[in-house]
Amino acid sequence: MKRTAPALALLVPVALAAAQTPTTTPDLPPDPVRDSVLSSMDLGADPCQDFYRYACGRWLDATPLPADQARWTRSFSTITEHNREIVKALLEDAAARPxxxxxERQKIGDLYGACMDEAAIEKAGLAPLEPLLAVAGSARDAATLMRAAGELGRADIDVLLGYGAIADFKDPGTALFFMSQGGLGLPDRDYYVSEDPKKKELLAEYERHVARLLGLAGQDAESAGADARRVVAFETELARASRPRAEMRDRDKLYHKIDREGLEKLAPSLPWAAFFEALGAPGIRSINVAVPEFYQALDRLVGASPPETLRAYLRWHVVNQSADFLPERFAVADFEFFGRALSGQAEIQPRWKRCVAAVNGLLGEAVGKLYVEREFAGDSKKVAVEMIEDVERAFEANLAGLAWMDDATRTRAVEKARKVRNKIGYPDAWRDYSAVVVRRDDYFGGAASAARFETARQLAKVGKPVDRGEWLMVPQAVNAYYLSTNNEIVFPAGILQPPFFDEQFPAAMNYGGVGAVMGHxxxxxxxxxxxxxDGDGVLREWWEPEVTARFESAARCVEEQYAKLEVEPGVKVDGKLTLGENIADLGGLEQAYDAYKSWEARHGAPAPRVPGLTNDQLLFVSFAQVWCTQTTPEFLRRQVTTDSHSPGQFRAIGAPRNSAAFRRAFSCAPGDRMVAEPTCAVW
Ligand SMILES: [Zn+2]
Incomplete structure (x- = not known):
């Protein structure tokens, strides 16, 4: 220990100074849980001034961003990489003994084996792509374009528009065909229309990337360059017709249910019958056109575009969306733009990581079945259920104290909360992949078969009752979600792991970790x-108007607070785009804390496990440590444009800054940076 340590210890509060001793005192028995918490913290930082530094400081100092990542978090990334190793072992075993x-074992093993067989992929070259390129080349006018778009869609190459089967917002028991804006190669419309010089630079680089890939696919430099200009001009028009991402969150502005005749009136020069027939779904009648004005613009744009533009656009998307399944030079070129230029990632991931991701993406539940057999202990489900029930009770109890709520709306909110369904771990019924055909010597063919199966599976849902047992994430995903049309919260097995959750963790850590995720x-x-x-997932007005007005004013507080956050000078968090996530973070922490207190009331308060931290303090440290994050500046710029979640360093402190329990736990006072002014409270 440094000579100056005792003197410094006097300058910091007693609790914190005491916490510095255990990491250097040999007479405490080793405790990996305690040490993992403490070794990430910077106890020299003042939790009331810089809680991010306090909770994550030494982790940030000691954890470099891996070269093959653009972002690295202490929680998600660590588990994801750990899971990837597990899945790799499962897949290697299946590949060796199919x-x-x-x-299913043969399919996942051979898909992985085929992906790893670079020599065979190299030898196949562009041949597997030829049929799709021929489809792209068949476009001459609106009729042939729409037929080609349908055929490509069947092969899971999405062009011109976005579509899929989603539960009808107003009749959530039935799946409806949704048509939305789409057709872009860049991740957001902003990249095409923004005046921001960095985005303009990326758009120019994108055009060079399009030319490069078209060149790899066989065009000479001159024609590839000319086609790239056509592609960017065409996509820029699609972008202009697209709503900003923040507006795409507004669910009641995305509901315009019409029939085929209505669609033909909306976009009369596009032959929709040809599109639906080629897609393999000629019978679709009822449609929700989420963004009607996009279709009017698409109609005009197609009419005004020469055939060579239409063909270049389709050809580009065929190559772009197939790059991962082609010889390595395509994947490398793809990485150079989407990984390096757009996200600041230094190195492409090693091939095995990309192959694990591909099999997870294409045959995810077949992998998930093996994953949960190996990794998901039944006991953790029991603990998780107890936690969710605590969180739900905390939410309901909080409702009683909300000043902006009235009794009528409160009663309906309680009804909705009680109707929320929980899914934990993995689905009851697994997906049936029997239609997928995979051969060891044909990576492209296996991937294409899985992709076609998935498209057909989605289209088969249209007009039928929604399968409420379906999961939208695979069990090995390190994530969770709420689905409003099912009014359900879903926690895959992947997130029920340290540092979110462990049966050996003190309860305060679990509630600050996965408990806050549950509340979120x-x-x-x-x-x-x-x-x-409402509680049945139906989009309808169930709030009293004056309560809605007061809710919106509470939400505006959150929007304005987060809109001030900058990832670099002049580049701010989008308060509107991230509003739902930020409200969920604030509410989630509130409920996690209250849920922990009711756990304590039932079980008694345990002796603090991490010396120097009270149980309450540990809960907040555990919450923040989920969000210890390293990122490239490019990734952060991309994130504030495309992600509805605030960057990790803001999520670590965003909810605590508004929490009265946090202020009490660390004795913070108004004027401290960790006390938001004004503090916001919604739920
Ligand atoms: Zn969320």
Whole structure:
């Protein structure tokens, strides 16, 4: 220990100074849980001034951003990489012993094996792409374009528009065909229309990237360059016709249910019958056109575009969306733009990581089945259920004290909260992949078969009752979600791991970790969008108008507070885009804390496990440590443009800054940086 340490210890509060001793005192028995918390913290930082530094300081100092990542978090990334190793072992084993031909084991093993067989992929070259390029080349006018778009869509190459089967917002028991804006190669419309010089630079680089990939696909430099200009001009028009991302959250402005005749009136020069027939769904009648004005613009744009533009656009998307399944030079070129230029990632991931991700993406539940057999202990489900029930009770109890609520709306909110369904771990019924065909010597073919299966599976839902047992994430995902049309919160097995959760953790850590995630997902049911649906998932007005007005004013506090946050000078968090997530973070922490207190009331308060931290303090440290994050500046710029979540360093402190329990736990006072002014409270 440094000579100056005792003197410094006098300058910091007693509790914090005491906490410095255990990491250097050999007479305490080793405790990996305690040490993992303490070794990430910077106890020299003042929790009331810089809680992020306090909770994550030494982690930030000691954790470099891995070269093959653009962002690295102490929680999500660590578990994701750990899971990737587990899945790799499962896939290598399946590849070595594929078992019965046609079995799921054979399919995931051979898909992984085929992905790792670079020589075979190299040898196949562009041949597997030729049929799709021929489809792209068939476009001459609106009729042939729409037929080509349908055929490509069937192969999971999305062009011109976005679509899919989603529960009808107003009749959530039935799946409806949704048509939305789409057709862009860049991740957001802003990249095409923004005046920001960095985005303009990226757009110019994107054009060079399009030319490079078209060149790899066989065009000479001159024609590839000319086509790239056509592609960017065409996509820029699609971008102009697209709503800003923040507006795409507004659910009641995305509901325009019409029939085929209505669609033909909306975009009369586009032959929709040809599109639906080529897509393999000629019978679709009822449609929700989420963004009608996009379709009017698409109609005009197609009419005004020469055939060579239409063909260049389709050709580009065929190559772009297939790059991962082609020889390595395509994947490398793809990385150079989307990884390095757009996200600041230094190195492409090693091939095995990309192959694990591909199999997870294409045959995710077949992998998930093996994953949960190996990794998901039944006991953790029991503990998780107890925690969710605590969180739900905390939410309900909080409702009673909300000043902006009235009794009528409160009663209906309680009804909705009680109707929330929980899914934990993995689905009851697994997806049936029997239609997928995978061969060890044909990576492109196996991936294409899985992609076609998925498209057909989605389209088959249209007009039918919604399968409430379906999961929108695989069990190995390190994530969670709320789905408003099902009014359900879902926690895959992947997130029920340290540092979110462990049966050996002190309860305060679990509640600050996955408990806050549970509260976050539950609060989504009541955020600025989730609140618009009732307990049965029906989009309808169930709030008293004056309560809505008071809710909106409480939400505006959150919007304005986060809109001030900057990731670099002049580049701010979008308060509107992130509003739902930020409301969920604030509510989630509130409920996690209250849920922990009721756990304490039932079980008694345990002796503090981490010396120097009270149980309450540990809960907040555990919450913040989920969000210890390293990122590239490019990734942060991309994130504030495209992600509805605030960057990690803001999520670590955003909710605590508004929490009265946090202020009490650390004795923070108004004027401290960790006390927001004004403090916001929604749920
Ligand atoms: Zn969320």
């Amino acid at each position: 078992g019965e031909p046609g079995s 997902e539950l609060t989504h049911g009541f955020d600025d969008q989730g609140r618009k649906s």
